[in-house]
Amino acid sequence: MINKKKFDYTLAVLLIIIIITGIIAIYTASTSKIGENISVKDYWWRQLIFTFILAGVLFLLFKLPMPIFDVLVVPLYILNLIFLFLVLFTPAINGAHRWFNIFGFSYQPSESAKLLTILLTARILSKEHLSELRQLIYGFLCVLAPVMMIMIEPDFGTTLVFWISLFAMFAAAGIPAFYLLLIVSPLISIIASFHWMFIVLWIFIFVLVLLWFRLSWVTVTVSTILNIFLAIIMPVFWGGMKEYQQNRILTFLDPTRDPLGAGYQIIQAKIAVGSGGTIGKGWLEGTQKNMNFLPEHHTDFIFSIVGEEFGFIGSAILLILFFLLFWRITLAIREIRVRERKIVASGIFGYLMFQTFINIGMNIGLVPTTGIPLPFISYGGSNLLINGLAIGVILKYLNERGFIK
Amino acid sequence: MDRLNFIHYFRILLGLLFVILLIALFYLQVMQGSYYKQIAESNFVRLRRIIATRGEIYDHKYRSIVENVPSQNLYLITGRIRNFKALSDFLTAEFNVGGEELHQIIEKTRFRSYEDVIIAENVPYETVLTLSEKLNYYPELFFRSETTRNYIFPNHFTGYVGRINEDEYQKYKDEDYTINSQIGKTGLEKFYEVLVKGRDGREIVQVDSRGRNLNLFRNDSTIEPENGLSLVLTLDNDIQTYAESIFPTGMRGAIVVMDIKSGGVLAYVSKPSFDPNVFMSKISAEDWQTMNDDVSKPMLDRVIHAAYPPGSVFKPVTAGLGLEKSVINQYTLLANCVGGLQIGNRFFKCWSSAGHGRSNVIDAIKVSCDVFFYDLSMKLKLEEYKQFVNQCMLGQRTGLDLPNERMGFFPDTEWYHKTFGKRISILGHKVNLAIGQGEVLCTPVQICAFYSAIANNGVWIQPHFLDKTVGKNSFSGQFINPVKHIKLPINSQNLQIIQQGLFSVCNVPGGTANSVRVKGATTFGKTGSAENVRGRTTHAWFSGYIVSDTPEITVTVFLENAGHGGGVAAPLATKIMNYYMGNYQSIKAPVQVPLQFLEQDMSTLEQMPNQNANILPTADIPAEAESHD
Known part of the structure; x- marks a missing residue:
């Protein structure tokens, strides 16, 4: 039941404003104006329909008794895994097997997997009497299952979202930061290995931080040696790669190397945003x-x-809207008292924030193209539904907190 | 530290990312805004397609049949249109592309408006020069130098190219076609589209209006276009031109000349012909109407797109079946020809009212006695007959490498029952079929291939145009489109009997084509005068071949409503055979491969991926049944 006193109207209103902004953006994005001729594609009203569907689904979600909601998580997660498996056998669209096409609408199982994986991982992380190491291992296993299948699709960008939300959940589960640092350190070592100065600097900071956490000498020594080894072996590994493999990685990191492909899109997006100027066209x-x-x-x-037509002012307003939304979610995380739900809200926070900033970063040429849409703004039914549901879950938790001990 | 500590981390991260993006946006939009505005306004940065050069078509001596010539095309970028009215007026005045048409073009391209749309093709160079000044007022218009096709002589086999239409675009847009692409519409241009098209290249345009490089990308990684493969045909331009030149003016018909040993087409004439070049610039509606309405149907390829009653050239098929089924042998004499034969209550006439008396199979072929074949047909079963005809590759597509070949037709009992009812007597129809009349229909190329097979000791070889490709890759025609070899269902003894019959037609006094003699070779052949519903005058047929030391060529001549085969068609064939033997040295002379094709690596032939099974689209086969003339 919707408890009017406890319902977070601010969060809901922010969500609605952002979705409406999205529909406006989709309208103009699918409009072509040549001379006096204006033609519009029907994406905007399809998104509007999806919004109404979302509203209906959210209403049902709020009505749903909490125990039933809790019971549904595991079977839905398993069902989603089955879908992720089956989608691999659909005909490829643009070289990837990501979509089911049902009645002209496409469903992307990797979208729903984001939310369900968060729900399941949080459930497992909040089991009682789990050591920190076990939490880490179980968390990884929960995420690994969908991620493996999404890698086969292939959809590299989406898998990143899973890892980021996993880290947010680890943080919320109270796993000490040095664990996370230890996990991430090999990745940083690999990136740092491009120049010896970076390696030295990185290892230095790494050791300092570990010492600051007062870890045992054994842990510090072993992990440091491992990281140094990785950083040294990387150039050898890199040299062993075929040129096209190197190129593929370099192009991912720096799309302007590929003017006919990803680089072209990024430059055009950058020109569009840049040419919007302060007040837009x-x-x-x-x-x-x-x-x-x-x-x-x-x-x-x-x-x-948005950047082209509404300029810096428009872009900044949209950014602020997102900032407020995420800020509000952090408030919600603090207010939620149940450990599992707190972890869920954190995972949702991580996954939405990552998608938002990566997408905007991609549009202004800061980060590589990853094929991650902008939550609530980009056109796409399953995307909008799942992101909306994610916020809906947080709203529900806030709403139901009175019923818990 | 309390347990809520992580929320602070979240907030710090959120704030940090927010500030970074805000600063980046500020830098991009406020500080560098005018720089990007300038780039955006002048569209300095875009992806441009470099059109691949289409492969040319040569005869077997590398003489041009279809070549590329430079042309100037006018393009429009709809996204740049500012003043629609002015543009519309200008285009109407200069190129007769009116407002309505322009609206349609814009409507079609509205969601891909940075693509250039072609407005006028093959604009004369003088026009380009005079207009260049005016174009400064229309930044949305520009000329581009490209190539167009030039077809050396009017013909029916090369086909022609044209701009892709909406249906074709929807079908092929994933295969590197744009709304401006040229695509083969008919003939070889269509059949070998995959080979001759090539692959378009891409380049990035990133220079500003003063030609300075904007350096937005690390490198100008241009993808060079991959030019299409050129086709080398088995055709011989000399024989083709000669066959064209001797074709009686004003007549309708076809001539096919085939090399017996290889199955390659040496000449392919269908008259009246049309010049494919008329399709290279925008064809006016009236011209198109005239071409289509012309009663003589110049667009119709009479070699494969039309099937006719074969008349007496069909008799060797009947003879073959009779011999194979041992209904007759070389010496069997059949019914007495008294200018016809009474069957039941009907008198079937022989072409000669004087009659031929009783004859054996060789004489019957020689004098083309209808009565012999009437009598023979009564001893044959229709189903066996049909099966035999089909095994002789008649009433079947030969698989010539051109689109939309017709099947021809040979009926069976079921067909008769369906068409005329169950109570019909098939006997009378069968009698007609025996002499190539009635319902049987053949295309000239089927007849030609069949006679080649007789000459080639019973091995039927699929007629074809393509000898090999040259250019980036050299593929043999055999690799691209495997040439079928089929054994005719006639044993060599019986084949010799038929050959003897064909020999006497041309060389024994009393033969229907006794004038067909060629110096340096022995002639074989059969005339035909097919009655038809089109007119009172018969279709004239002659199909024959010459043998020197080895079998040389088969010539099939078909003239619509022209009279008797022996009188009209055979002389044309004789001329072509004489021309062939007279110029034997030069036709057979070793071919000098032009330098530009010598440099290519011939070894590519071996290392090609095995894809010949689906390298070509299956020919579009019209679904409707073959109709009758």
Whole structure:
């Protein structure tokens, strides 16, 4: 039941405002203006329909008794794993097996997997009397199952989302930060291995931090040696790679190396955002958009349209809206008293925030193209539903907290 | 530290990311805004397609049949249109592309408006020069130098290319076609589209209006276009031109010349012909209408797209079946020809009212006695007959490498029952089929291939145009489109009897084509004068071949409503055979491979991926049944 006193209206209103902004952005992104001719594709009202569907689903979610909600998590997670497996046998679209097409609407099982994996992982992390090491291992296993299948699709960008939310959940589960540092350290060592100065600097900081955590000398020594070894072996490994493999990695890190592919899109998005200037070119007036330099800009590159037509002011307002939404979620995390739910809310916070900032970063050329859409703004039914449901879960937790001991 | 500590970390991270993005946006939009605005306004940065050069088509001596010639095309970038009215007026005045048409073009391209759309093709160079000044006022228009096709002579086999239409675009857009692409519409251009098209390249344009490199990308990684493969045909331009030149003016018909040993087509004439070059610039609606309405149907390829009653050229098939089923042998004499034969209550006439008396199979072929074949047919079963005809690759597509070949037709009992009812007597129809009349229909190329098979000791070879490709890769025609070899269902003894019959047609007094003599070779052949519903005058047929030391060529001549085969068609064949033997040295002379094709690595032939099974699209086969003339 919706408890009016405890319902977080601010969070809900923020969500609604952001979704409406998204529909407006989709309208202009799927509009083409040539001379006086204006033609609009129907994406915006489809998104509107999805919004109403989301509203209905959220209403049902709030009505759903908490015990039933809790029971559903495990079977749904397993069902989702089955879908993730089956989707691998669908015909490839743009070289990837990611979508089921049902009645003209496409369903992407990796989207629902994000939320369900968070729910399941939180459940397992909050089992009683688990050592920190076990929490780490179980958490990894929960995430590994969907991630492996998503890697096969292939959809590398989406798998990153899983890892980030896992880390957020570890943090919420109270796993000490040095564990996380130890886990991430090999990755940083690999990245640092491009220059010896970075290696030295990194190892130095690494050791200092570990000492600050007062870890045993054995742990510090072993992990340091391991990291140094990794950093030294990397150039050898790199040299052993074929040139095209090297190129693929370099292009991922620096898309401007590939002007005919990913680099082209990033540069065009950057030109679009940049040319918006302070106040933007105005409603429907985006020249980059109207010239169609970016294909399908109502999905991953929708932020470039916002930047182009509404300028810095518009982009900043959208950023602030997102900031407020996430800030509100941190408040919610603090207010939720049940450990499992706290972990869930943290995972949702991690996954939505990561997607938001990675997508905007991609649109202004800060990070590589990963194919991650902008939550609530990019066109896409399953995307909107799952992201909306995620916020809905937090709202429900806040709402139900009175019923818990 | 209390347990809520992690929330602070979350908030710090959130704040940090927020500030980073805000600063980045501020830098990009406020500080560098005018720089990017300038780039955006002038579209300095875009992806441009470099069109691959289409492969050319040569005869077997590398003489051009289809070549590329430079052309100037006018393009429009709809996204740059500012003043629609002015543009529309300008285009109407200069290129007759009116407002309505322009609206359609814009409508079609509205969601891919950075792609250039072609407005006018093959603009004369003088026009380009005079307009260049005016184009400064229309930044949305520009000329681009490209190539267009030039077809050296009017013909029906090369086909022609045209701009891709909406249906084709929807079908092939994943295969590197754009809304401006040229695509083969008919003939070889269509059949070998995959080979001749090539692969378009890509380049990034990142220079500003003063030609300075904007350096937005680390490198200009241009993808070079991969030019299409050129086709070398088995065709011989000299024989083709000669066959064209001797074709009687004003007549309708076809000539096919085939090399017996290889199955390669040496000449392919269908008259009246049309010039494929008319399709290279925008064809006016009236011209198109005239071409289509012309009663003589110049667009119709009479070699494969039309099937006709074969008349007496079909008789060797009937003879073959009779011999194979041992209904007759070399010496069997059949019914007495008294200018016809009474069967039941009907008198079936022989072409010669004087009659031929009783004859054996060789004489019957020689004088083309209808009565012999009437009588023979009564001893044959229709189902066996049909099966035999199909095994002779008649009433079947030969698989010539051109699109939409017709099947021809040979009926069976079921067909008769369906068409005329169950009570019909098939006997009378069968009698007609025996002399190539009635319901049987053949295309000239089927007849030609069948006679080649007789000459080739019973081995039927699939007729084909493609000898090999040259260019980036050299594939043999055999690799691209395997040439079928099929054994005719006639044993060599019986084949010799038929050959003897064909020999006497041309070389024994009294033969229906006794004038067909060629210096340096022995002639074989059969005439035909097929009655038809089109007119009172018969279709004239002649199909024959010459043998020197080895079998040389088969010539099939078909003339619509022209008279008797011996009188009209055979002389044309004789001329071509004489031309062939007269120029034997030069036709058979070793071919000088032009330098540009010599440099290529011939070893590519061996290391090609095994994809010949699906390298070509299956020909579009019209679904409707073959109709009758």
